[in-house]
Amino acid sequence: MADKVTIADVARVAGVSRQTVSNVLNTPEVVREETRQRVLDVVGELGYRVNRAARQMRTGRSQLIAIRIDPDRDGINGSVLDRFLHGLTDAAARSGYRILLYTADDDRSEVATFEDLLGAYEPDGFVLTGTHHRDPRASWLLDKGVPFVTFGRPWGEEAAARHPWVDVDGSAGTAVATRHLLDAGHARIGFLGWPAGSGVGDDRREGWARTLAEAGVDPTGLSRATSDAVADGEAAARDLIDSDPGVTALVCVSDSLAVGALHAARSPGLAWREDTRPELPIAVIGFDDTPVARAVGLTSLSQPLKEAAASCVTLLARILEGTETARASAASPAHVLLEPSLVVRQSA
């Protein structure tokens, strides 16, 4: 183990009392410049670092932010959360926090983990991801007055705006994608989405529908809903293309569905279409700009995950360090909405 150097060692070497050292570290403005500098020198010299456990006992602050890590469900979209996690770890470190990981199988077990963590490690706050309608996790934390930020809007009406959040504007993203396709000469642009009811999915569909309508194209009948798997995306794309031969492009709610759509669009079964419009292959745009998109040349919408993570830390730190309490912030919670950007590749 590293040789443990305490505040007493620093005090002794610098020839001051322990409290003076503590003051230099926590309230430097109260110490004379000369003393301050001498203490700081000794701190550097000895490689002193405040012991978090001891400080925590006095202040009740652990400098820990807890977040859940998921197994990548479908395997394709998993990478999104990972990039977010990296950004979070980075941003947290810069603000003097560290990230504590936990796993949970569902909302209920996650709440149980909250209790566990809060009782044992006492993280100062939580970052919640994958928020959804009537999220019991947010309610629980709100109830206990535990500081937290969500990456994802509070979709449920009831919980709306009762806690700070950071999100990426999905409908703005699909709007940009749709406009890109319109500009490229496509008119009948389809949408492959998830079943209605998921906040994220509905939001992304809305951006497509709105943009299409604005361009004078009726989106009715041009949308399909399916679960988030490559095979489902392929089937849905095929169905849509077959039912409406005028469709020349597809905007998808995820890269998983988009990869499936790409399979369908490039399949030999579609060869007959070459008669109809030989030089215009079916364009496909995905969402999330995952490694898979890069690998298969899929145009996709990229989320500014680094910025999102940094915003989460900023918002959380504001509650943690500011005068405002969790409850006070609940009165008028801050939020950040970021814009995704279109990464154009061969597929569109």
Place this chain on the structure above:
Amino acid sequence: MADKVTIADVARVAGVSRQTVSNVLNTPEVVREETRQRVLDVVGELGYRVNRAARQMRTGRSQLIAIRIDPDRDGINGSVLDRFLHGLTDAAARSGYRILLYTADDDRSEVATFEDLLGAYEPDGFVLTGTHHRDPRASWLLDKGVPFVTFGRPWGEEAAARHPWVDVDGSAGTAVATRHLLDAGHARIGFLGWPAGSGVGDDRREGWARTLAEAGVDPTGLSRATSDAVADGEAAARDLIDSDPGVTALVCVSDSLAVGALHAARSPGLAWREDTRPELPIAVIGFDDTPVARAVGLTSLSQPLKEAAASCVTLLARILEGTETARASAASPAHVLLEPSLVVRQSA
């Protein structure tokens, strides 16, 4: 915040001393069954949880395991570490530990982070990934006597076997892949790898070369080395195929290269080969079974990451909890070598 309930509360309600409660929790065998049960009941009733910070001050143990999180470099292989991380978080929780995250840009800054972390949060141990020749991180931890396990063998001769490690047998994996191709009727099987010098890459190449040689095929000239990008894989595959028309299958060191190889294998430029052997398309096998492999139908070698993570925790916990010190374990460090498994898809 959750209402803080201390050991004193439990003692009072149960009608025993604080120490007895502590004994029930830490050395239950020393307390009378009847008392033990009563105390446990009160603990459950009050929802008491030991405060880690306080315990840490006494015992010096934080119940924290630190690991670095990387930004996914090439984007494809990144998912491997993520699945490992999930498994680690899970396994650690089951053993009473939590995972603390940190980032670092290189070995030097990682060592600096070690010092920081050790001085402040005092993690009980580290899990190192991406080990390589002459790894300064392992030496530093070894030097300080800090417990750690590496996911990845100590490739350098000098550090060999001086610390516990867990790894997946890359050469066994490529051997299985090569044998699979041989069984399918392929003879001239190529290999797309990384430049010599990386332990992992050399190991994987070795498995292919050995198996091919065993089958009576001289591997000379059938191997190409390149950096780990899809485009590089495609170029290398094309080069290999062009230079040796007899090549009908490729084993690749990573899914990134394999995806590139797949592009080359399926490209129209190879149409002329149909004359040579119409019913035998060029087979490709990757390594890591990433989401990309699943998405593009690539046969690939899957690492047992969950088991690897669990083994890391087991090994670390043995040092942390056993009588053996970090130094003692350095004398004859335990290690675990796991076998990857072949996931067969359309590509081979």
Place this chain on the structure above:
DNA sequence: TTGAAAGCGCTAACAC
């Protein structure tokens, strides 16, 4: 501006 004392919640010794 600096120093002395108290105590956060816990567990390792030791006494009972």
Place this chain on the structure above:
DNA sequence: GTGTTAGCGCTTTCAA
């Protein structure tokens, strides 16, 4: 088998 004492390293009163 159970209770008492002390102290981990720090910060927060309060006094000098």
